[in-house]
Amino acid sequence: xxxxxxxxxxxxxxxxxxxxxxxxxxxxxxxxxxxxxxxxxxxxxxxxxxxxxxxxxxxxxxxxxxxxxxxxxxxxxxxxxxxxxxxxxxxxxxxxxxxxxxxxxxxxxxxxxxxxxxxxxxxxxxxxxxxxxxxxxxxxxxxxxxxxxxxxxxxxxxx
Amino acid sequence: xxxxxxxxxxxxxxxxxxxxxxxxxxxxxxxxxxxxxxxxxxxxxxxxxxxxxxxxxxxxxxxxxxxxxxxxxxxxxxxxxxxxxxxxxxxxxxxxxxxxxxxxxxxxxxxxxxxxxxxxxxxxxxxxxxxxxxxxxxxxxxxxxxxxxxxxxxxxxxxxxxxxxxxxxxxxxxxxxxxxxxxxxxxxxxxxxxxxxxxxxxxxxxxxxxxxxxxxxxxxxxxxxxxxxxxxxxxxxxxxxxxxxxxxxxxxxxxxxxxxxxxxxxxxxxxxxxxxxxxxxxxxxxxxxxxxxxxxxxxxxxxxxxxxxxxxxxxxxxxxxxxxxxxxxxxxxxxxxxxxxxxxxxxxxxxxxxxxxxxxxxxxxxxxxxxxxxxxxxxxxxxxxxxxxxxxxxxxxxxxxxxxxxxxxxxxxxxxxxxxxxxxxx
Numbered sequence: 001x002x003x004x005x006x007x008x009x010x011x012x013x014x015x016x017x018x019x020x021x022x023x024x025x026x027x028x029x030x031x032x033x034x035x036x037x038x039x040x041x042x043x044x045x046x047x048x049x050x051x052x053x054x055x056x057x058x059x060x061x062x063x064x065x066x067x068x069x070x071x072x073x074x075x076x077x078x079x080x081x082x083x084x085x086x087x088x089x090x091x092x093x094x095x096x097x098x099x100x101x102x103x104x105x106x107x108x109x110x111x112x113x114x115x116x117x118x119x120x121x122x123x124x125x126x127x128x129x130x131x132x133x134x135x136x137x138x139x140x141x142x143x144x145x146x147x148x149x150x151x152x153x154x155x156x157x158x159x
Numbered sequence: 160x161x162x163x164x165x166x167x168x169x170x171x172x173x174x175x176x177x178x179x180x181x182x183x184x185x186x187x188x189x190x191x192x193x194x195x196x197x198x199x200x201x202x203x204x205x206x207x208x209x210x211x212x213x214x215x216x217x218x219x220x221x222x223x224x225x226x227x228x229x230x231x232x233x234x235x236x237x238x239x240x241x242x243x244x245x246x247x248x249x250x251x252x253x254x255x256x257x258x259x260x261x262x263x264x265x266x267x268x269x270x271x272x273x274x275x276x277x278x279x280x281x282x283x284x285x286x287x288x289x290x291x292x293x294x295x296x297x298x299x300x301x302x303x304x305x306x307x308x309x310x311x312x313x314x315x316x317x318x319x320x321x322x323x324x325x326x327x328x329x330x331x332x333x334x335x336x337x338x339x340x341x342x343x344x345x346x347x348x349x350x351x352x353x354x355x356x357x358x359x360x361x362x363x364x365x366x367x368x369x370x371x372x373x374x375x376x377x378x379x380x381x382x383x384x385x386x387x388x389x390x391x392x393x394x395x396x397x398x399x400x401x402x403x404x405x406x407x408x409x410x411x412x413x414x415x416x417x418x419x420x421x422x423x424x425x426x427x428x429x430x431x432x433x434x435x436x437x438x439x440x441x442x443x444x445x446x447x448x449x450x451x452x453x454x455x456x457x458x459x460x461x462x463x464x465x466x467x468x469x470x471x472x473x474x475x476x477x478x479x480x481x482x483x484x485x486x487x488x489x490x491x492x493x494x495x496x497x498x499x500x501x502x503x504x505x506x507x508x509x510x511x512x513x514x515x516x517x518x519x520x521x522x523x524x525x526x527x528x529x530x531x532x533x534x535x536x537x538x539x540x541x542x543x544x545x546x547x548x549x550x551x552x553x554x555x556x557x558x559x560x561x562x563x564x565x566x567x568x569x570x571x572x573x574x575x576x577x578x579x580x581x582x583x584x585x
Binding site: 024056064102108 | 172174175178179180181185192204213216223394397401402405424427428436439440442532
């Protein structure tokens, strides 16, 4: 678990650092040297998308997604477990629906075969982070659901 | 029918403990599949394109700037400066805590961060100087709410992005309400301090004032860079945010030397964790807003309200009530993301200025932060002050009157929110 943790955190930190540096350099180039990198903004937005999509599943594992636990906390143990399982089931169905939608999205982009506006890469390659992110998310929800089912955890998302 | 299903689904999901982000997304996708004519493809596109909404790029950068500012001793230096300024008045330490919160709010953009940064030093300090623990906690808990009103504010970025209002304008509009609230709280402190004969400290020498100001200046410059840069037209708010993140890194590592290079990855991880948590909610909220628009739900609500002959002041009161209730159950960004797409079109129909509406929503959210059951500032203060939640609620309650009074002022005097942007940006 430790090495997966370090890998996930390393990827997140790198993506955020890259975004920040790119945008900062762009500002400096524009105002100090009166030039700029055309691909900078587009690259930043795709890095941003990758950060969020890759981070969603990390958020499930580290329980950082905000939930309202006001009601569930006050339920009797057994009812609480059932409600928590229902909640995780909703999460799982959501992740699978979004996975399907994003797979169709990437498929359409592959058929169209467009390149990105300023980056010399096909658009689908830059968007493939989305189905990957939702696959990981579905996997983490499944894992969390299994843990609740086995009775190891009380809530699926902390505050 | 569509609207009822959507909202009922949303509330059921929220109350069975589904994360806010998933509740918004799942309710929208289900409603769309059952009643709408859009496809899952369009939902996925809407989600992905949220990260291409240019103003939202400011979110990770402001969070990162705040993370660098919170790790270092920036708060301690601001406290020293505030103390040198007002410490010699009766109740001076409490005033210094309030002032330091206002300063720190201007670099952190977050209310709980302000409570932690200022509270972890000042609550102990106030107790040691003879203040009651409850009083100290109450001051910190409430002055910490300034974090989302005084610019830069993450809640403003989110509101601006979802309503397509100018974030620069919102930031500048937040200045006067922030000052008004700080002054009103300060006057309250003066009255309480007189009545309870609270302790004062020795007057700081002019040299001390100047020295502490110089120390604090590096941190305070952050808000000057952001607001000055936006006002002068040098930066967009997104660029200002990236510049402030790099600036905060340089200050923390090279000027204040509070953290070393080896601590930087940890700060980046913390900031990305918060970014992902917020953006996951925001991306789903954009799908939710998209569905509301395509199904024309706010228009129906608007026609209904106007048809009932509801006057503007009545709508504003109703809106405050709705926001206060919602703010009691969810944290500020979630409330703004869920309610803005619904109430914004109605408010615009009624002739309410979008900037005024934004400020009004934020002051409501401030109150939500200090009211049970889920006021985030209450939890954070209870943690920092090592008090029970019940005692923290009791200590914080008297300040609610002050916040509510300022809310009414800001609701019914739009001038407070609008005068500075009109003066500066026209």
